[in-house]
Amino acid sequence: MHSQRFDRRHALAGFSAFAGLALLSSRANGAVKLSASPALLPTGAGRSLVLVQLSGGNDGLDTVVPYADDVYQRARPTLGRKKAETLPLDDYRGLHPALVRLRKHFDAGTLAIVEGAGYPDPIRSHFESMDVWHTADHRGRDAGEGWIGKLCDAAFKDDRNPNLVVHIGANVPYSLSSSSHPPASFINPQAYRWAGSAAATEAYEKAGGMDGHEEGKPKKLAGEKSIDYLRRVLADGQSSSAEVRHAVARYTTSVAYPNDALAQALHDVAALIDSDTGTRVLSVELGGFDTHTDERPPAI
């Protein structure tokens, strides 16, 4: 994966231009319009987009803290942080003190921060918010497919490779939802297969899907029979799984990946990028970022 280098001053603006986002002002809390462009997706050979979704209802104002904001300090007489309790980024905002390593990336110009993401007149439903986020549209799922899915339509057009978009993890985020470029997904690449004898596998492919069914549209279309939908997903699964298992089995690396779920998923991401599966968008998810009543444990 390419990591575009930003200098610190342009870190915020840099990502914005890259993603087609409007530039944030230094005291940004106003409405900023998001508009994704297919240019975001890497269409050139050998380039991939890796998405890491950190899931949970996170308190953004305690992650990137606007410590110099009077309104913030007045609204948070107990929860609020003073400058000294943050890792200052500039004279207005600082990172939560636990984010030491992200701070290093910020200083190196490889971290961009988008503040104040939201939508007009929020109803504060967790699920509506996720849908708005995943579709980049205030109508949520009523607006159709996910924002990555829509970008794939524009960037990859008729490329029907079932491994073009891959999610590694249990739940596929709605952002990847697409009828033309649906993601392949798995938890463990080694278990990503149907186990049976060679003869049974041949029959499975004939009966199930791979034989004579069109690949690449496994989102149920209006009026479509469920059986036809299942056949198309199965066809994708049958061809995708063999390639993924190949890619991961063949991949060798000198990097010692830690033994946790995110690191193992990123190992598979690296394996796919290093392979000839043609995967361009890779998605992983790490949960547990909910902020709850224990946000700031009382001082001992």
Added chain:
Amino acid sequence: MQRKSRVPRLCSATAALAIAMLAPARAQQAANAALPAPPAWNSRNVEHLFNRAGFGARPAEITSAVREGPEKLVGELLAGFGEPGEPFFLDTSPRPSRRDATSEEAYKKAIDEYRREERRVLFGYSGWWIDQMVAGRDPLREKMVLFWHGYFTSSARDVKSTVAMVQQNQLFHRLALGNFRELIGSVIRDPAMIEYLDNNQNRRGNPNENLARELMELFSLGAGNYTEEDIKEAARALTGWRTNDDKSESAYVPRQHDSGTKTILGRTGRFDAKDLVDILLDQPACPRWLAGKLLVYFEGAEPSEARLAEYAALLKAQNYEIAPFLRHLFLDPRFYRDEIVGERISGPVEYLVGCTRRLGLDVPPQLLWLGAGQLGQRLFDPPNVKGWEGGEAWITTSSLLARGNMAGMLLGVVHMEDVLKDDDLATESDPTMIDSPAPDPALEGAKERRAKDEQREKRLKAEAKLGKPEIGGELSALKRLTGEFYYPRMNLSARLARLDVATDAQIVDRLADELLPVALSSESRAALLEFLAGERKTLSIADGKLLESRSKAEEVLRRLAHLILSLPEAQLG
């Protein structure tokens, strides 16, 4: 194929009987929205009802229910078949307290043992529940418990009390087909729910809106039918309800209740939790919300506006009684229309319980619980407060393959090791390897194999944690259970031989009829016939003679059954 041919034959034989039996019931229902005509009572529709109102049926059950008519079957589904089984015994002795312990060490030991016991009880209760789905007298009640489990979600991971989680599920069992007003009123006082949605932190002067928000958004009205102000005011009405320390009981603590005046959804008063339920259920959005959820659950498709309005009105007219609502639905001919029958994608629990029932297997229920978890539905551990998304979301490119593997494990023809081994990869030609120098097999082989083994072990450990950590070593439990303690107790060759089945076509049609919830497609049938012919050829057995060689036939039939249960058709119902 077989099923389709059976339809007209049995249909004509029972039509008159069905109409005769429907007459008194229809008069009794005159107060409700009238049904246009009774549903045609044939094996297609009977199997559809068994699939949706239960967990599928064997051909003999279908034949007998066709004969007896719709009133009888719908009545039995609502009342239960036969005598109730033994209820689960739940030990509610309190958690050890530090105060009562003689030493810190003794306390630690006692609490460790208590936690181990809690895990055993959750494992045991899940088994009890799955047993009820597979072989219990009350399949519709179990289907509704599964519905409420995903509707009023709480998670063992967050609640951290098996007693609370089991008691919540027992509440669902008690009121599964009862009155929604009573159920939702009980749920907001339920210890697991209070803990899960932070009502222990919801106190006078220091409100927590979590329970109030989900109560409106997910449990009664749906987003867009209330304001932020309504949520804040509703949270005040819910103050005072909290649990004891080990979450085995809840109680109302008057000094923590905000008894002031609230304005909720246009009404003003000194409302408490009970008043709040009445206010919510008086909203026109409430019957629409619940009727919509029930229709999607049982029909597998979003209802039209007219259908939703009709069923919402019915629910309201019945004062939120669930049983008459379901009775109306199951006797509604539109429940049996082509866009509905065989179009619903089964959830993992439904799929595995259905496979077990149709195979007539006696499976350790925990195996199904663990298996369903691997397929994306771990009971007592929903992904979030909204529950499982269901429908298409069950199906991914890998979950579909994994369903077939789980069916193979039930049949004893697949083991976890078969899924994880990579011997097939080595034999495939690899164009990128052509230019690389051939490795010294003596040196490279062993080292690489060891590295791969290590990597695989590492993956297995990390896998279950991906997305969410498992509650208590379920993956390794499943591996051990299927690898060491499970053997399928069935004899397919004897079963088929007794049915006068001999030729490949007869075997395929009969087995597909037994094992599939919907009709076998012609594409799938052709592939199964080809597979069976190939297996026979390898064994040098002529068509029609397979079952005469029982020892060889059984293995072939189990592999055929594995294929059938892996088909797209097997995922529907």
